[in-house]
Amino acid sequence: MIKVLFFARLQDETGKESIEVDKTNITVDDLKQHLEEEYNLSSLSHTMVAVNENYADGSTTLKEGDTLALIPPVSGG
């Protein structure tokens, strides 16, 4: 299982703060694509990611028990 944390607009789009996904040994990019389809999300291509609270990129492979945070950049100032 991989735990996924949603931030900002993704909480509104999914109606959830976090979910568990029954996947393992999957790259961040592949999991993003899966979530886009599963939850009908607007594009995650610019979304920042952290794995176990460390900033990561799309090629990172997620292992059993990892926590993935999906952080869409916000721009207001």
Added chain:
Amino acid sequence: MESRYARQERFPGIGSQGQQRLQQKHVLILGAGALGSANAEMLVRAGVGTLSIIDRDVVEWSNLHRQQLYTEQDAENHTPKALAAKERLQRLNNDTVVKAYVLDAKADNLEKLIRDVDVIIDGSDNFEIRFIINDLCQKYSLPWIFGAFAGSFGMTYTFLPEKSPCLHCLLPVLPSGGMSCETSGIISPAVQMTASYQTAEAMKLLTGRNEEVRESLLLFDVWKAQHQLIKTAGVKKTNCPSCGTERTYPYLVEEQHTKLDVLCGRNTVQIRPAEPRSYNFKALADTLRTHGEVRQNNHVLTCAFPDCKLSVFQDGRVLIHGTQEIEKAKNLYYRYLAN
């Protein structure tokens, strides 16, 4: 009687030496909106030596719920934000030198304004300008403090040249369609929290406590009282075009054409001419008066059409309020202002 800064000096992180340093330092705040206002007020009250504040816009009624430096009078008069900010800030602390710039920040004009600056604080509302700030700060080895929000959510990070990853390392591609206050709204507690973290980081840098600067990306939701720290070790890229070994500073390369932007939270399109130009406000007022009510001061001329409003600035920029449609804005611009 206690001196003005006695309570601040008593805080161990600052001390009397830190206070003296702070009073010698120069901070530049890019953007005098919500974050710019809040950071500026805290730093000026804290006694920073010089504060430069840059903004391209005028005060509007829809700003007043979150932009703490401005009054109803400023909104009524369409006062340029940088000037309204300077007036208010100077009344809060006359010892700080406040420099106000009413201009649309771009790579070339910013480059001239950052020469003797110690820290840049991000009060902007778009990533295009943040990538320019980022490249300038790498080029001139300056720290800058990113801040952004939407809804009740905020994020902030302190970029230290040569040390932390830069914005370009964190975001290899300039984000488009990011959540803005246009779509998600904004509550002032999210502004205040983002700005508070930015000012705290600025205080560390300005008092010489660089080793205490936070090294993580900080995210929070002030409505849900959630905080998250994301570590950024190992994210700095040696091949980064902005901070790596073979730098090209890609965002400092000027685009040479008329530019249109839809502004954050404003139902407004901005048009910037390719070359700076100045208008004869008197002649323009005469032309526009037949189409709608014209008001003007030395800095800006406005004309209220039935369904939208034009603001024309001395440097040639035009804001078209009341629409987000680029085509409609362009038509108005070319009809009344391009020649």
